[in-house]
Amino acid sequence: MLQINHSKANHLLAALSDIEWQRIGHFLEPVELPLGQVLYESGQPMAYAYFPTTAIVSVLYVMESGASAEIAVIGREGVVGVSLFLGGDTTPSRGVVQSAGMGMRLNAQRIKNEFNLSGPFMRLLLRYTQALISQMTQTAACNRHHSLDKQLCRWLLLSMDCLQGNELVMTQELMANMLGVRREGVTEAALRLQAAGLIRYARGRITVLDRKGIELRTCECYAVVKREYDRLLPAMLAQ
Known part of the structure; x- marks a missing residue:
């Protein structure tokens, strides 16, 4: 059974309207996100979008040598898996749980369908994605x-x-x-x-x-x- 109070600990999910909740709320699944769990690998199709509630997920770029560096951090303010609704399905980065906790996950096709409705949730996801890109670019400059x-x-x-x-x-x-x-x-x-x-x-x-x-x-x-x-x-x- 969906834990509504827990799911709304994620800020993007908390911004859903009542109509949007009625449409997708029961498709959200609570999941444990243990330290070090890989949510997706470079170049591999993503099965779910993850909305952290108490966990933190690190987006890493991994070189051929195995060396890696973080390019973004995602927590209760956001969603892991923006490539799904942007049409890419895969990404060259890796998503790893940085700090253990809980989250909600939504099937890949379900979040694509919701995005394609071109409603308020789509616009919120796009604004979040722009903020995430800003974090990535600033991180690159900072690391240099x-x-x-x-x-x-x-x-x-x-x-x-x-x-x-x-x-x-x-x-x-x-x-x-x-x-x-x-x-x-x-x-x-x-x-x-x-x-x-x-x-x-x-x-x-x-x-x-x-x-x-x-x-x-x-x-x-x-x-x-x-x-x-x-x-x-x-x-x-x-x-």
């Missing part, structure tokens, strides 16, 4: 021009925006893969933030102690992304 410390701060802030709470549970290896650096580099950067009193860092767990201090320490990239999300999506989705 800013220090690892600043990148880590940006990543922490974006991740916190996707969660209810101030704690992330994940492996050092996954963090390193997402930031595209060695595990030792992530550890050193995290320990510097801990020494500054901004976070508490233990193996597999990061607790943000001073969000304002992290905001002051990061580059302009976080603010650019945040402004775009706030501009493109209704005020209720930015909360």
